Amino acid sequence: MDKKLERILPRVQKPARYVGGEYNAIMKDKTQVDTRVAFCFPDTYEIGMSNLGMRILYGVMNNMEGVWCERCFHPWGDMEEEMRKAQIPLYALESGDSIGEFDVIAFSVGYEMAFPALLNMLDLAGVPLRSAQRDALTPLVIAGGTAMYNCEPIADFLDLALLGEGEEQIVELLELYRQAKREGWDKAAFLRRACHIGGVYVPSLYDVSYHEDGTVAAITPRDGAPARVRKRIVTDMDKAYYPSKTIVPSTEIVQDRITLELFRGCIRGCRFCQAGYVYRPVRNRSRELCAQYARESVEDSGYQEMTLSSLSTSDYRGLVELCDELEPFCEQKHLNLSLPSLRADNFSMALMERLQKGRKTGLTFAPEAGTQRLRDAINKNLTEDDLLASCRRAFAGGYSAVKLYFMLGLPTETDEDVAAIADVAAHVMHAWRESASNKNRGVRITVSTSWFVPKPHTAFQWEPQISIEEYERRVALLRERINTKTVTYNWHPSPTSFMEAVLSRGDRRMCAVLEAVHRKGARLDAWEEYFSLPRWLEAFAECGLDPHFYANRSRAHGELMPWAHIDVGVSESFLMREHDRCHEGVTTPDCRSQCSGCGANCLIGRACDG
Amino acid sequence: MAKLRLLFVKEAQASYISHLDLMRTFQRVFPRGGLELRHSQGFHPHPLISIVLPLPVGQSSDCELLDFEVEQDIDGTGIAEMLNEGLPAGLRVRSCYRVQRPARELALLRARLELDYDGGVPPGTTDALRELFSREEVLVEKRTKHKELTQLNVIPLLRSVEWTQEDALVRADVVVAAQNPGLNPALLASALTAALPQYAPDFARVRRIELYDAEGTVFR
Incomplete structure (x- = not known):
């Protein structure tokens, strides 16, 4: 050495x-x-x-x-x-x-x-x-x-x-x-x-x-x-390389387990979600191959935990069958399966029960918005009834903690939508009272809100981010409405989200800002320990650029975006249509129910696997 | 089922793997070789595996011991070869055998301590070292498990030490108490720096060489 x-x-x-x-x-x-x-x-x-x-x-x-x-x-x-x-x-x-x-x-x-x-x-x-x-x-x-x-x-x-x-x-x-x-x-x-x-x-x-x-x-x-x-994609997931023999770190990492990728893309079409658009079209890996890779990677690595990964794992066709198939192997190898990205509407309690072997920690759902109107506007396509039904099943099954994720500052959001987040938490609380199998353990409901960042290549790429003052006002509004002890409200005073909104839709002139902020000592800025908003603002001022121009400005549909020459397969006209439908409060069905013609299937020359 | 013990080397890159990370690493190494670790009973079962004398991060060793229990009834034959197929660089199993002696009988530890002097060893260093460690009391500051600073007298825990010098290096062959309480040989360098700062080394390196019981017989 x-x-x-x-x-x-x-x-x-x-x-x-x-x-x-x-x-x-x-x-x-x-x-x-x-x-x-x-x-x-x-x-x-x-x-x-x-x-x-x-x-x-x-x-x-x-x-x-x-x-x-x-x-x-x-x-x-x-x-x-x-x-x-x-x-x-x-x-x-x-x-x-x-x-x-x-x-x-x-x-x-x-x-x-x-x-x-x-x-x-x-x-x-x-x-x-x-x-x-x-x-x-x-x-x-x-x-x-x-x-x-x-x-x-x-x-x-x-x-x-x-x-x-x-x-x-x-x-x-x-x-x-x-x-x-x-x-x-x-x-x-x-x-x-x-x-x-x-x-x-x-x-x-x-x-x-x-x-x-x-x-x-x-x-x-x-x-x-x-x-x-x-953009380039792998057209056939069954021919894509999977690292069954992969590095096992000798020190603990964040995701210290096997990640088995079930499919790429997402059928849901949430209008705020960049991943949902840029990973299109949906391409499945066959169940047989998933099972094979699971076995190979567990045997090679010695890991005893595996996550079945995708943007929306409960949308994988044959998820239950895959878990069935893996169960004896899991049993034999003391292997724990975890399922991230479960949707509250098709969440299978039976599945969770089997996977979670005794450890009933918390469940996390992301309704994103407090009212049905706003959930429709962002095309989350989740109803409160679905959410509550899932919570009831979870509470009846012995779970006693639920985390709920929301965003503040989504397009068309009103004070009524913000206040309704507190109502959702109260309804979850009520669901617990009705259906908890063991009330002595109490319940913990955590509401977390983040500050919405409009991203390129999404239906909201034209939208402004709300100002920090407005964000904080909405946080205060919600905080006032949450007044039971069982509901904890977490929010970040995170100026990082503002800078993220600036950078994500930045143009080439911003390179000078990046160089300036680097000279001033910016490095691991994804970490709060290292992020400094004043440093960024100074760099912008030095370069004569206004960060609000990038973060807080409404763009017209005709505006040439700095990324207009980048083609992710989804047509701009589709994004515009989705954007309009948001303001009309009209939902778009998921890709499995009905193809909405986003254009991404041109990348594989056939209908996608949605 | 069987209670087995590994004798292994930990050096080079692997000397930076912490105690907890090393436990985690071995938990994954065993199943790769088809060994089924026994788990504790209870609400959160954990694999029955323990490292006899945790090695401070950054030190190397020729003689680490790890005890583990497996479901299979085996005597350890072939295990070392099998495990060596899939270990991180710097870890190497020397042998695997049934546990014969309880870990508490481990009493003494032989180690090699190297003191680097980038500008050459100051004249008189080894003499000063010999004098220092023949005193009745040499105190060093040490952090306890609860992160408090305490004073520790290293002399009662130091059984023998031989100092030699070569080029820009002073080397010590030391035997120290291994446990209850044990002495980290690196503390000899700290003691030197505290007592005689003019002989403070630029760097101290420790390698464990051998383990003994209270009678001085090699402990396995």
């Missing part, structure tokens, strides 16, 4: 996350590979290692002969400080080599608040931040992940972005890179070729001009780059 590292590790919290060597970490002989990839996650080890996408692409890249993909995470503050003091550049966990020397530095960016961490990782690696400052082909700085559906705020720092699912395009991109390296192309030549790989977006090949009012006037491709870049 590196001597400098040996000195600092005893002084930092949880040093095991900085040394690698975990079971199934892939070691290769660096003299026998021609392409080295530093696969970076702009957050801590514990968060990054919990990400299924990281694990999939780590496997995919390392399955390529001649390619060695290693992992790299953002160090926690104490470690960063020690590394800077000891002049240890950011290194990859497998080899311990500095990532600045790698061929490709690839980031997986799932959320906007990780942008400062991405910049800080480049800085820690000693790599110039701006693409234009990096003349050579290497290191090539690329990024993928959900936040890349609008990567304009960091466009100047990336050589290219990968849109959509990476399994296929990363292989094509790395092959092209190897060709470029063999044949000695310069970076510009490589990028001009790379932009023709499906899903690859090269920001430097697009000129963006602005109107005087600050809105985008035109996005003009250059050098033959495609006018629109369409």
Whole structure:
């Protein structure tokens, strides 16, 4: 081990996350590979290692002969400080080599608040931040992940972005890179070729001009780059790579279990939900294959907990049958199954009973809004009767804690909608009185509200975020209405949500802000410990940009969005229709009941599996 | 069912795995090899597995012991090879056998302590060390389990220590009390730094070498 590292590790919290060597970490002989990839996650080890996408692409890249993909995470503050003091550049966990020397530095960016961490990782690696400052082909700085559906705020720092699912395009991109390296192309030549790989977006090949009012006037491709870049997906989930043999961290991570992905996409069409739109179309993995992967990964990893994952797990056709099939195996291996993302309307108590073996902790539901009117407007398609029926079943079955998640500031929300959140909690309380199997244990009802952030590529991309003052007024209004001791109200005074709203719909001019805020010390800004609103506001002021222009402005349907050249498969006209229907209070049926023609099936050339 | 004991090495990257994380790691290692750990009875059953003498984070060891109970009736043959297939780097099982002696009979620990001096070892360091640890009382500050600072006299817990010097390094072969109470050999470096700051090392490194019972016989 590196001597400098040996000195600092005893002084930092949880040093095991900085040394690698975990079971199934892939070691290769660096003299026998021609392409080295530093696969970076702009957050801590514990968060990054919990990400299924990281694990999939780590496997995919390392399955390529001649390619060695290693992992790299953002160090926690104490470690960063020690590394800077000891002049240890950011290194990859497998080899311990500095990532600045790698061929490709690839980031997986799932959320906007990780942008400062991405910049800080480049800085820690000693790599110039701006693409234009990096003349050579290497290191090539690329990024993928959900936040890349609008990567304009960091466009100047990336050589290219990968849109959509990476399994296929990363292989094509790395092959092209190897060709470029063999044949000695310069970076510009490589990028001009790379932009023709499906899903690859090269920001430097697009000129963006602005109107005087600050809105985008035109996005003009250059050098033959495609006018629109369409995201890539895996068309057949039964042929998609699944990491049955995956790294088992030697230290506790956030999702310390097997994640079995049942399907991609979501049939529901909640109008606020970016994942619900950008992961379309729905594609199922067959039950047989799910069961096989479950067995393989449990046997290989030794994990005793597995989560059946998707955007809405109770919508998986054959969920009950899958659980039936896995039950004897679970029994034999002491394996606990967990089901996140259950909907309150088709929640099967019998299923939960079987899975939760004795441990009846809490249940969590997300009605999102307090009144039926508003739930219809956001197309949550959940009725209070459904919710209460599920709660009654849960209470009768011995559960004594329910968490309810809501958003404040949804489009069309009125004070009546806010106050009604308290009524929902009261009705849940009443349901407990009626049906609890053991009233002596009491009940805990937790209401949590978050501050709604409008996201690109959703029906609400035109909507303003409410101001912080208005958000706080609504919080106070709700707090006044919740006056029983059994109901706990949690809310975050989180200015992070404001900055998230700013960044998520930002344009390319914001790159200057990102650079400024980085210089001022922004790094792990997804963490409250590190986030500082004044620092962001200063950076905006220095760059002459108004954050409220991005967060709190209503956009007209005709406005050219900064991400207009990014095609996620869902048509803009569909989003406009959904937006209009919100204001009309009209719901749209889920994709299983009736196809609403969002357009995403064009990505698979057939009807989706909704 | 069987009560088994592992003798294993913990070094390099694995020396940074904390005690709790190491327990978790082994809980996953056993099922990979088809071993079914016995679980405690009760509302929240947990696997019956315990590490005899937890190693401070950052130290290495040739002689860690882990006790565990399995449902199968086996004597441990072949287990070491099987487990070594799937261990994190820096962990290596030396042997696996039925528990013969209770862990409480473990009394002494031999360790190697290395003191790094980046600018070369100051003249007279080893003499000063020999003098220091021949005193009746050498106090160090130590945090208790409850995070309070207390003063600990290391001398009664220190059975023997031999100091040697090479280049930029002073090495000690020490035997200390292992438990009830035990002495972390790294505290000798802290004691040196506190008592004779002019000889304070830049870094102290500890590796456990061997375990003994009260009679000085190797403990397994």
